[in-house]
Amino acid sequence: MNPLFSIITVTYNAASTLPATLRSVGEQTCKLFEYLVIDGASRDNTVELARNSGIEQISIISEPDNGLYDAMNKGLGIAKGDYVIFLNAGDTFHNAKTLQLIADAIMDNDYPGIVYGQTQIVDSARKRIGDRHLTAPSILTLDSFKDGMVVCHQAFVVLRKLVDNFDTRYRFSADYEWCIRCLQRSHRNCYIDRIIIDYLSEGVTTANHRASLWERFKIMSHYFGFFPTLFRHIGFFIRDRKRKRQGKNKV
Numbered sequence: 001m002n003p004l005f006s007i008i009t010v011t012y013n014a015a016s017t018l019p020a021t022l023r024s025v026g027e028q029t030c031k032l033f034e035y036l037v038i039d040g041a042s043r044d045n046t047v048e049l050a051r052n053s054g055i056e057q058i059s060i061i062s063e064p065d066n067g068l069y070d071a072m073n074k075g076l077g078i079a080k081g082d083y084v085i086f087l088n089a090g091d092t093f094h095n096a097k098t099l100q101l102i103a104d105a106i107m108d109n110d111y112p113g114i115v116y117g118q119t120q121i122v123d124s125a126r127k128r129i130g131d132r133h134l135t136a137p138s139i140l141t142l143d144s145f146k147d148g149m150v151v152c153h154q155a156f157v158v159l160r161k162l163v164d165n166f167d168t169r170y171r172f173s174a175d176y177e178w179c180i181r182c183l184q185r186s187h188r189n190c191y192i193d194r195i196i197i198d199y200l201s202e203g204v205t206t207a208n209h210r211a212s213l214w215e216r217f218k219i220m221s222h223y224f225g226f227f228p229t230l231f232r233h234i235g236f237f238i239r240d241r242k243r244k245r246q247g248k249n250k251v
Helices: 018-026 046-051 068-078 098-108 142-147 174-185 206-224 226-250
Strands: 005-011 033-039 058-062 083-086 114-122 128-131 156-159 189-200
Touching (some): 005 068, 005 098, 033 046, 033 068, 046 058, 142 174, 142 206, 156 174, 206 226
Parallel strands (some): 005 083, 114 189
Antiparallel strands (some): 083 156
């Protein structure tokens, strides 16, 4: 019998951030999962930490890969669960009952295509920094993603039979494009009005951030049209400037 969930964590030299993720998975009261750690041949003790985690349902693959999304595709290739959850090293379920909360939502709603919820940002000490800039809507449709990644990838739980591989042509935003394709195939989406994921705040280089935004613009243009995407980004820019000015005024 297949597990309800395949939880997939991609790692590379993640010894400093992986322990929190391992603890979070191990403490879940719902045990209807397999845990796949897809490692890119780490040179630190990442693999040793995973092996010593005490999680009975863990499987570890450690070998060279072609980047984050290639490793995620490896995880999808061996996943047996009815639903897939990507939990990056450093990210955690919000508490020990989160997976049970998701499982209950699945059972109560007769196996929807996507189950999703809210995300909060935490620091390395697991202290709350705040909410994501974009809030998950109570009703999620394909058009919701015209405004960007409105649901954090880690809080986006997808029925495995709806899933394709990530498009590795995108180096920074393949997760956004993947979520759009999942939404195209999902006929019912279930919202959990709770924080279900604690997302580790990470520094992003300006170069990568700009590359990510450009990729996302190209993806939006492909799925939602160039001119609507262009006009929407003008609105994004104006709102961002207002938000920054308001932040300065509070200092």
